[in-house]
Amino acid sequence: MRTSSAHPTGPIGSSGPTGTAASSAPSPAGFVREFHRAFGLETGSVPTEVPPTLAAHRHDLLAEEVAEVAEVAVDGPLDKIAHELADVVYIAYGTALVHGIDLDQVIAEIHRANMTKLGPDGTPRVRADGKVLKGDHYVAPDVSAVLRGQGWDPAGGRPAES
Template structure:
């Protein structure tokens, strides 16, 4: 059976963070902040992907700080819908996924192989004892010494898409 993106991520969480709910459940504020920090870190990696050197990276952070301030102002000005918090959390996450896929579309990239490569690399974060290990401070999954990131597989997927598009 071919797994879709959600099934792959669910598989990862069953192994590395098995707090999956069987019914829709609102996340508490502390967990929202925790997950948002992970998302923000990935967004910042996207932001600085083409930056070369610390000065360019710092300039991008100035740009994102200004964007955060604008986003804060927009959120404060919005009328808050009267839907349950679970609906509002789901709407925001759905919008994030939609924006990410839209960004792939604007880049001319089909993300299926890229996400599969990331999933495979994530599953390879199990240590020789067969268990995940975590950073005591950040609680992020640690990478074993023999772990290899997905970048080479992502590069191959992108090269294949370029060839197919010619």
């Protein structure tokens, strides 16, 4: 187990500040929901399109954070890389939240699909640059089904500007 006495809640993998095991720690979705509520930011309760101005704002926030990752990704210090990556995840979860999407469930579906990239013998197909490729047994994610399970109505359309 990796440990660090410098970790603010104790060794990595130990109990957090509330005494809960690390495996039961809140997901990024919980942190971002808390932030949005505390600051009076938009939140959605079921998957839906958002007004174009809000969608554009979320796009701009995400693009800004991705650009910050790109600035440090190759030769930045590791702590800066980690910080910028976490900011991307935070903004992505916030964007999902304003759309009313439970992103943890979507990520689980993407993970399920990605794991089918392994061949029946457990061997991956890997491109020369290291990218894992889809094999013959790949089963694409069904994100639409996940969103429908969260209450999404694909025919619902985009709400008008407020």
